[in-house]
Amino acid sequence: MTTAAATTATTVTDVAVFDGTDAPAGRFDVSFDASGITGVLPTGAARPAGVRVDGAGGTLLPGLIDAHVHFLDPEELSTLARFGVTTALHMGTWPPRFVAELRAAGHGADLRSAGTPLAGTGGTHARIPGFPAADLIETPEQARRRVAARVAEGADYVKLILERPGAGGPSPETAAAAVEAAHAAGLRVVAHASSTGAFALGVRAGVDVLTHAPLDAVPDPDLVRSVADAGIVVVPTLTMMRGTAHNLAVPALSYDHARDTVTALRRAGAVVVAGTDANDAPGVPAAVPHGSSLHDELGLLVEAGLSPAEALRSATGAAADAFGLSDRGRIRPGLRADLLLVTGDPLSRVHATRRVRAVWTAGRAVDAVAQAGPERL
Numbered sequence: 020m021t022t023a024a025a026t027t028a029t030t031v032t033d034v035a036v037f038d039g040t041d042a043p044a045g046r047f048d049v050s051f052d053a054s055g056i057t058g059v060l061p062t063g064a065a066r067p068a069g070v071r072v073d074g075a076g077g078t079l080l081p082g083l084i085d086a087h088v089h090f091l092d093p094e095e096l097s098t099l100a101r102f103g104v105t106t107a108l109h110m111g112t113w114p115p116r117f118v119a120e121l122r123a124a125g126h127g128a129d130l131r132s133a134g135t136p137l138a139g140t141g142g143t144h145a146r147i148p149g150f151p152a153a154d155l156i157e158t159p160e161q162a163r164r165r166v167a168a169r170v171a172e173g174a175d176y177v178k179l180i181l182e183r184p185g186a187g188g189p190s191p192e193t194a195a196a197a198v199e200a201a202h203a204a205g206l207r208v209v210a211h212a213s214s215t216g217a218f219a220l221g222v223r224a225g226v227d228v229l230t231h232a233p234l235d236a237v238p239d240p241d242l243v244r245s246v247a248d249a250g251i252v253v254v255p256t257l258t259m260m261r262g263t264a265h266n267l268a269v270p271a272l273s274y275d276h277a278r279d280t281v282t283a284l285r286r287a288g289a290v291v292v293a294g295t296d297a298n299d300a301p302g303v304p305a306a307v308p309h310g311s312s313l314h315d316e317l318g319l320l321v322e323a324g325l326s327p328a329e330a331l332r333s334a335t336g337a338a339a340d341a342f343g344l345s346d347r348g349r350i351r352p353g354l355r356a357d358l359l360l361v362t363g364d365p366l367s368r369v370h371a372t373r374r375v376r377a378v379w380t381a382g383r384a385v386d387a388v389a390q391a392g393p394e395r396l
């Protein structure tokens with residue numbers, strides 16, 4: 020049996036477009052099928068064939084990319100898609116057979132995965148029940164071996180857990196060895212860094228992406244400058260940092276530091292990419308729901324000083340660029356037809372993304388789309 024949705028050409032008509040970088044003036048008819056986006060034309064320029072979806076009053080965006088997600092259940096991939104999140108950058112779980120199960124799910128958001136993170140023998144992750152002992156690294160040689168294991172398992176990038184000095188994470192030499200081995204294999208390194216000390220270690224080790232944002236302080240201007248100058252992408256997961264600061268209620272840790280870090284990074288010209296740390300794992304500092312949280316994150320990024328257009332880029336074109344996903348993240352003929360139709364204009368008010376009207380993944384309409392609910396900001 021062939022499914023009509025997979026083969027039928029579709030055109031969203033008379034719609035405003037945010038193309039992943041900018042919002043070109045005017046209204047457009049955007050055509051696509053399972054092979055990708057086939058046309059972006061001024062409304063009425065051609066008579067589109069196939070299914071028509073009235074986009075009047077709405078804005079069409081590239082499907083959103085959440086650059087920091089975890090899973091306990093492959094069904095969560097479908098949950099993401101219902102909220103317009105069509106690509107999930109998975110930042111780690113174990114065992115490898117569960118990652119393989121996620122990859123094979125065949126529904127919902129398209130997955131990229133780090134597989135099992137690499138963590139120090141004495142850090143926070145070493146205390147997570149069930150964390151694989153083999154992936155706790157102490158020496159540069161162990162780091163190289165675990166990167167080789169990730170490569171053999173088909174990881175799309177390497178996740179490295181960094182801690183502030185003295186907190187049991189990988190040493191500078193071990194972190195640098197992991198980065199060097201990953202780069203030699205053509206993989207990016209995403210470093211978990213939730214303190215200023217871990218940020219500094221990540222810069223020194225040459226990581227590609229820093230994820231989370233410090234709760235202990237705002238990095239000093241030299242460190243902020245070095246992140247921007249090195250071209251390191253930051254995925255601050257403000258949603259998680261806000262929840263963590265609230266739940267831990269440790270006086271020295273403040274969400275204001277995380278928010279102000281984003282403000283400083285953006286001013287320095289660093290690339291900020293949207294990610295939520297969505298998860299429902301027991302024991303994590305804060306439960307972050309899949310899908311709706313990315314809409315929360317966009318609001319928090321705007322609150323931290325990004326313009327709505329910058330926030331939308333951070334979840335579309337900039338995210339695709341940061342992770343080398345050249346087939347998506349923009350509305351352009353030839354790219355994957357991962358698309359999100361919302362009501363209203365998220366460029367004037369980013370919260371409009373919450374009003375999800377339709378979602379397509381690889382040209383196929385997603386059933387039972389979900390609105391992100393009342394604004395919490």
Ligand SMILES: [Zn+2]
Pocket residue numbers: 087088089110296
């Ligand atoms: Zn995470």
